[in-house]
Amino acid sequence: MNLDFSLILVLVTALTGVLWLLDSAIFAPRRRQALQDAQAQAQETLPDAQRKALLRQPGWADTSKSMFPVLLLVLLLRSFLYEPFQIPSGSMLPTLKIGDFILVNKYHYGLRLPVLNTRFVSNNDPQHGDVIVFRYPEDTSVNFIKRVVGVPGDLITYKDKVLYINGVPQQQELLAKLPPSRPEQLLLNETLDEVGHRIYRDLYRPVIDGEWRVPEGNYFVLGDNRDNSKDSRYWGFVPEELLVGKATAVWMHWDGLLSLPDFSDVRRIN
Template structure:
């Protein structure tokens, strides 16, 4: 849907811009010429008659009205920031259902809004970033996860423990896989099917954040993506790709299940929550379930 909306914005901007330009360079001078000719024929041309001669068509008037606004929105949304809504709990506790976030579109390169060709290289994802990308198996769908593995990294996820062997370039010997340690914060702040979830502090690169683990849910290794040449739960990140995981580790469909995120699929980096709504309505409530039941003002701000 977001991709279609971007294309729609570009088309409307182009059409309204072309109409505005044609009027400025072609039609408006013709109207002024007709007015001058009418004045030459009679010296008693009323203001109403002059206004009628100079009057723009409805299409031109509409195009000139919407072009500045739609062009501004297109530039803002395509190259600077785009709003997204969090639809699922895969990034809990960092992001909750009902959070509305801003994504910095220029963080990983400036791309054209239709074909998504990179025009200017502005940076690359860093370990620990929260990023939005086009789901590799259906690029009409936007996903949001956390960057865990960079190109060349070896990622191991086994017994709900995360190990990272950073890319070995010219180092001798290569670094050993490092266990990303967890420090328990609490248990029971969040529930999954009535099971209290364990909340841990985790640090990826320079980023400190919290994750959730369901202690009663077995690891679904049978559904893990099997990369040729690696063992179960082990992934070697190819060049130009990234390994993504959700913070809600036992409730996230991520790179463990479908593989890697190509650089071409990157949309941008999530930078802040600009508003957060609660949707806590009972079946017998008068208002429909999609109407917010409250605003979580304490969640507004930057992301880690």
């Protein structure tokens, strides 16, 4: 089962806020009244220790007061500005490696409500070549990352491992054969709208040919590791309402618990 961290964060933030408000509105006035009654009964100002004891917040109230501002700040930052993600698979090699930690711009495609993902402020639309994070159409609790190659109205053709957009083949420049002695894979530079990015093409994997017309409000996406990516060729289009944001930068790489985080490959994502 996949945990929805956004939902958990919203619920915990709401809970701590309600508890803090409850204490401020109901229980704090009662503590102050108890102090006033005790001082009236004693007919003198009580010692500091006794005053502090009467005014002391219960543990749940103190914890809520401390946590709510922090949780609210985190919720606002990751909902409307930037959210970190970790790359779990090799479908975006060579652009993104397994273990890369990336930042996703949450406002580039418009502001969305947390959990509901409903856009309430419009901004840019995805363009050819954008690397996007989105909710997987077949299981919206899972986030995917792919590259946009088709926008609404485009005719996308994939033939002999070459991408065509509206009948125009997208230029592929050979950079290397891997490994050089007995090549099994090609490293290529592919150009979309005059912006280049690197892709892998396997020499011996079967070709997946097809043609798709991108409907309004949807996008066609591919992995840069073309022959090792389950993408729009397999499961269809990405609806606009499932967009999460634009992947903008790699800020850390971490292979796992038995290794140290690596900050040597901090870079923008092209």
